[in-house]
Amino acid sequence: MVIVQVHLPDHVQSAIDRQIAEGRAASKADYIVEALRLYADHLDAEDEIAGMAERADADIAAGRYVTVATPEDSEALHQAAMTRLRARLAAEH
Structure with missing residues (x-):
């Protein structure tokens, strides 16, 4: 496991604290890990959509529609x- 230290703006820290208080995360670390996982999933989905669009453009150009x-x-x-x-x-x- 890698340890990373970051300085969070006050408004971000408040948002994390609020989510923990509401029971949506067990700790700051859990919240950050889940947020980063979701962001990585989002980036993967963007890449997949871009690839699909490129393939669709190629299909249209080739008359496959x-x-x-x-x-x-x-x-x-x-x-x-x-x-x-x-x-x-x-x-x-």
Whole structure:
């Protein structure tokens, strides 16, 4: 385990103390560790979304997309997606 010392602004310290008083964290250390974990998860999610957007842009540029213009188109797309999902889930089990 690594020990890191930081100086927190008074308003941040007050917010942490309030969360501890409300029972949302057992200690300052627990609060900080959870906050950092959530921030790391957030950054990972941003990276994943950016990657998805890049892949989507590449698919559009390559003509790999479906135009949904009617409720029937939407239903067909939904059914195709559900079929792929069921196949993926079946393959995992």
